[in-house]
Amino acid sequence: MKRVDGRTPEDLRPIEAKAGVIKNAEGSGYFKIGKTWAYATVYGPKEIVPRFMMRPDKGILKVNYNMMPFSGQGERVRPGPNRRARELSLVSEKALASVLDLTKFKNSGVEVFIELPQTDAGSRCAGICAASIALADAGFVMKDMVAAVAVGRVKGEVVVDLSYEEEADETDGGAVDTAMAMVPSSEEVTLLQMDGQVTKEELMKAINMGKEACKKIAEIQREAIKNKYAVGDLR
Amino acid sequence: MNYTEKEHLLKSLNAGYRFDGRTLEDWRNLEIETDLISTSEGSARVKLGNTEVLAGVKLSIGSPFGDRPNEGVLMVGCELLPMAYESIESGPPGIDAIEIGRVIDRGIRESKSVDVEELCIVPGEKVWMVSVDIVPLNHDGNIIDAGAIAALAALKTTRFPEIVNGVVDYKHLSDKKLIVEKEPIAVTVGKIGDHLIIDPTKDEEDVLDARLTCTIGQDGKFCSLQKGGETPFTIDEIDQIFELAMVKSDEIRKQL
Amino acid sequence: MSKLLIEDKEVVVPGQIVAEGMDYLPSYGTYRLGENILANRVGVVSLDGKVIKTIPLSGKYIARRNDVIIGQVFDIMSSGWRLKINSPYTAMIPVKDGSFEFIPRGADLSRYYQIDDYVVCKVTNITSQNLIDLSARGQGLHKLRGGRVVYINTHKVPRVIGKKGSMVSMIKQATGCKIVVGQNGVVWLSGEDPKLENLAVRTIEKIDRESHISGLTDRIKLFLEEETGTTLEIPKEDLSDEEIEAVNFEDSEENLSFEEHNNNSNEEKYEDE
Numbered sequence: 079m080k081r082v083d084g085r086t087p088e089d090l091r092p093i094e095a096k097a098g099v100i101k102n103a104e105g106s107g108y109f110k111i112g113k114t115w116a117y118a119t120v121y122g123p124k125e126i127v128p129r130f131m132m133r134p135d136k137g138i139l140k141v142n143y144n145m146m147p148f149s150g151q152g153e154r155v156r157p158g159p160n161r162r163a164r165e166l167s168l169v170s171e172k173a174l175a176s177v178l179d180l181t182k183f184k185n186s187g188v189e190v191f192i193e194l195p196q197t198d199a200g201s202r203c204a205g206i207c208a209a210s211i212a213l214a215d216a217g218f219v220m221k222d223m224v225a226a227v228a229v230g231r232v233k234g235e236v237v238v239d240l241s242y243e244e245e246a247d248e249t250d251g252g253a254v255d256t257a258m259a260m261v262p263s264s265e266e267v268t269l270l271q272m273d274g275q276v277t278k279e280e281l282m283k284a285i286n287m288g289k290e291a292c293k294k295i296a297e298i299q300r301e302a303i304k305n306k307y308a309v310g311d312l313r
Numbered sequence: 314m315n316y317t318e319k320e321h322l323l324k325s326l327n328a329g330y331r332f333d334g335r336t337l338e339d340w341r342n343l344e345i346e347t348d349l350i351s352t353s354e355g356s357a358r359v360k361l362g363n364t365e366v367l368a369g370v371k372l373s374i375g376s377p378f379g380d381r382p383n384e385g386v387l388m389v390g391c392e393l394l395p396m397a398y399e400s401i402e403s404g405p406p407g408i409d410a411i412e413i414g415r416v417i418d419r420g421i422r423e424s425k426s427v428d429v430e431e432l433c434i435v436p437g438e439k440v441w442m443v444s445v446d447i448v449p450l451n452h453d454g455n456i457i458d459a460g461a462i463a464a465l466a467a468l469k470t471t472r473f474p475e476i477v478n479g480v481v482d483y484k485h486l487s488d489k490k491l492i493v494e495k496e497p498i499a500v501t502v503g504k505i506g507d508h509l510i511i512d513p514t515k516d517e518e519d520v521l522d523a524r525l526t527c528t529i530g531q532d533g534k535f536c537s538l539q540k541g542g543e544t545p546f547t548i549d550e551i552d553q554i555f556e557l558a559m560v561k562s563d564e565i566r567k568q569l
Numbered sequence: 570m571s572k573l574l575i576e577d578k579e580v581v582v583p584g585q586i587v588a589e590g591m592d593y594l595p596s597y598g599t600y601r602l603g604e605n606i607l608a609n610r611v612g613v614v615s616l617d618g619k620v621i622k623t624i625p626l627s628g629k630y631i632a633r634r635n636d637v638i639i640g641q642v643f644d645i646m647s648s649g650w651r652l653k654i655n656s657p658y659t660a661m662i663p664v665k666d667g668s669f670e671f672i673p674r675g676a677d678l679s680r681y682y683q684i685d686d687y688v689v690c691k692v693t694n695i696t697s698q699n700l701i702d703l704s705a706r707g708q709g710l711h712k713l714r715g716g717r718v719v720y721i722n723t724h725k726v727p728r729v730i731g732k733k734g735s736m737v738s739m740i741k742q743a744t745g746c747k748i749v750v751g752q753n754g755v756v757w758l759s760g761e762d763p764k765l766e767n768l769a770v771r772t773i774e775k776i777d778r779e780s781h782i783s784g785l786t787d788r789i790k791l792f793l794e795e796e797t798g799t800t801l802e803i804p805k806e807d808l809s810d811e812e813i814e815a816v817n818f819e820d821s822e823e824n825l826s827f828e829e830h831n832n833n834s835n836e837e838k839y840e841d842e
Binding site for chain 1: 350351352353356363365367369370371373390392394395396397398399405406444446448450451452453481483484
């Protein structure tokens with residue numbers, strides 16, 4: 079069965095990824111999936127405030143998710159962190175932290191800023207993908223990329239990478255939207271959030287489809303970083 | 314840049330060059346891309362050297378101000394996101410961001426480039442509110458000039474959304490474009506020692522003694538000024554800055 | 570059956586499988602996961618027999634003892650000067666290591682180094698909690714006057730310096746600039762001609778960008794020759810330098826290029842008095 083935009087259930091929307099796009103940053107990433115774009119920049123490690131957050135055994139990771147004022151599907155998004163943005167910052171941070179080895183950076187912090195100029199659906203997943211490229215670009219020791227994708231059920235069928243239109247679908251019990259992130263090499267899940275109503279079987283099927291999708295995404299992320307170092311025009 | 318680097322820069326400026334190899338009156342390379350953000354009604358990306366800004370326009374329906382029942386509302390704001398430069402902290406807009414937003418806002422507002430009466434839907438009741446948000450992605454100085462170009466370019470591509478049963482339907486943009494009659498260009502001239510430079514980088518901004526931003530329309534009329542920095546200007550210097558800003562604003566206008 | 574999936578000097582990225590099977594051994598920048606060896610940071614592969622390691626292409630400077638670096642003073646305390654060193658951590662020059670001269674208790678420390686001054690100094694000690702001590706007392710260590718500073722990646726420093734200083738000598742020869750390269754990626758330059766100084770900066774930035782691509786020395790020589798319209802004399806053996814060297818922090822002292830400063834540096838510190 080074809081989906082509304084002609085994709086098969088396993089198809090991802092078109093992806094474009096780049097590394098090193100923001101010159102001021104220690105590392106940066108850009109990840110565009112369908113009509114959702116995410117930038118991520120990494121600053122640090124550095125001394126961070128508040129100081130009590132710093133740990134004597136390893137560096138800490140701080141992630142900040144933000145939608146630009148003109149990035150929403152409807153009205154202008156008021157600038158500044160709202161509850162949604164703060165929650166997504168938190169879950170993105172946890173999704174990324176487990177691959178990073180910050181033991182060399184005790185008493186310091188790494189700050190990641192995820193910024194979305196335009197969103198359709200799957201903005202937290204795109205943000206995590208961009209952030210993972212940025213962290214690798216910044217030279218951190220990390221056992222793998224973190225790849226993230228939304229999976230779920232639309233019109234009774236399990237699909238990956240829901241679009242905005244699919245997320246809003248009300249037929250056959252309504253859409254189920256599950257955001258997941260994965261360390262592809264070890265197949266460990268680092269983000270899992272869901273809303274909707276769904277059976278265990280459907281969920282497991284969705285997560286397994288998400289696993290394959292994450293592996294594809296990780297390859298695109300890795301390619302993006304390699305492209306930064308490709309032998310291009312050397313002037 | 315520290316004080317000895319500033320002395321070194323002054324020596325270089327005496328010889329007619331800046332640290333990046335430009336002369337004192339050169340713009341950095343300018344790139345403009347428009348209509349790129351589909352969730353906005355108008356958008357632009359401007360690169361000025363390593364400075365990169367996005368501008369997006371969002372329209373909504375609101376009530377007019379009581380004293381101006383026939384006019385819509387145009388607002389320009391700037392957010393210095395912490396992604397763009399290491400020392401920028403997150404939180405509500407700092408004073409730098411507020412100044413940048415207000416200077417660009419004045420330039421566009423006072424040039425009357427957007428006819429606010431055209432934004433009236435029902436006099437005294439419903440008008441279009443036009444919000445322009447400027448967001449630097451990478452801050453390497455002169456966000457004001459780059460942001461003003463981005464705001465103008467974004468406004469020029471703005472299309473009104475459809476109104477269905479009195480509610481804005483953001484999914485469908487109509488063919489009706491926002492009319493932008495004038496092209497105000499901001500030129501920020503910086504003063505370092507006895508030298509006047511345009512388009513300062515972040516490093517140069519750190520050691521500017523003073524700056525003057527002039528916004529000028531294509532008719533050669535000035536529509537806003539903003540002096541920054543602690544060092545005063547002489548009347549002669551202001552005269553020179555005006556002359557320089559007029560020439561340099563034309564150079565940008567040709568690239569729009 | 571073990572199998573190598575990459576070539577020497579290839580750029581690898583986290584999570585990439587670089588070898589299959591148990592015959593290869595992971596070292597810096599790689600780790601074993603089951604039967605495979607994977608990369609765990611962005612770097613250039615360096616094969617040594619069966620040992621696979623990578624040399625990083627990015628990342629912040631981490632201080633090591635005896636590194637010669639360029640720091641910038643940001644605070645003056647009664648016990649010494651605190652410096653930013655382009656690293657996650659700040660560092661300290663204790664009063665006793667501030668100068669060859671005896672600094673009496675209660676002396677005005679800003680007469681030696683002021684806030685914002687750049688100082689070439691040496692890392693003397695690092696504690697387990699990353700408190701870093703520096704010394705400005707030693708051969709070639711001094712305050713930098715005039716000139717300008719650019720920041721490059723710390724991992725590219727050995728390439729900017731070149732074998733036995735060949736690269737930096739070539740840039741100096743072509744541009745007439747004085748150059749000091751700190752192991753922490755802070756590079757100080759000073760030239761009489763702003764255009765040539767700018768050329769030196771662009772050359773260093775080019776090395777920073779392109780160091781992982783082979784033929785660097787030849788390419789930089791050609792670039793400088795084209796830009797200056799002169800022919801540069803480079804000792805032959807340096808042109809064969811195609812390999813990407815490991816960052817060898819042990820050599821840091823001899824790698825640094827102080828020759829212009831050795832004669833006058835010690836006097837310089839006291840000029841303010």
